[in-house]
Amino acid sequence: LLGGAVCLGKRNNCETRTAPYIEGRAYVGVSATLPEDNFFLAMVSELTVGGIIDLVSDYVPGLNTAVSIPAKLAQSGIYPFATDYKTRCAGLLGAYRNETTLDPDCFAFMSFSPVREQVIKFRDGDVRVPAGVAL
Secondary structure (H helix, E strand, O other): OOOEEEEOOOOOHHHOOOOOOOEEEEEEEOOOOHHHHOOOEEEEEEEEHHHHHHHHHHOOOOOOOHHHOOOHOOOOOEEEEEOOOHHHHOOOOOEEOOOOOOOOOHHHHEEOOOOEEEEEEEEEEEEEOEEEEEE
C-alpha cells in the first residue's frame, strides 16, 4: 500500500472541514502474488476556481473572489457526488459515514479495483474502494 492524504488551508479549516480548504487523498495497492488485491483510489474535496482563490486569499492580502472573477467562473470546478455534501460532510467527522468509515460521497473520486472491494484501514477511519471502476 502506498498513499497519503493532504489538506491545503489553515489548520482549523482542515480539522473542521470548513471553507476554504482542499483535501486530497490517493492510495495504490499493488501485489504481484495476489493480483486481486490491486487497486487505485484518488479523492478530492470540492475544488472550484473560487475556492482556490479564497484559499490563496488567506495568505495574499487584497485577493477577493467576488471582485476578481465572475460568479459562474468562481463556481466552476469539481464537486463531490452527494448533492447535500455541504451539510452532510461538514465538521470534524462529517466526511465519515460513521465513526470509522470515510464517506466517499463527500469527495469527488475515481477508483479502480478489478476483482473485489478493498478496505484500507487507517487510524482515522477505514476507506472503502468499490469493486470495478467507480467515479
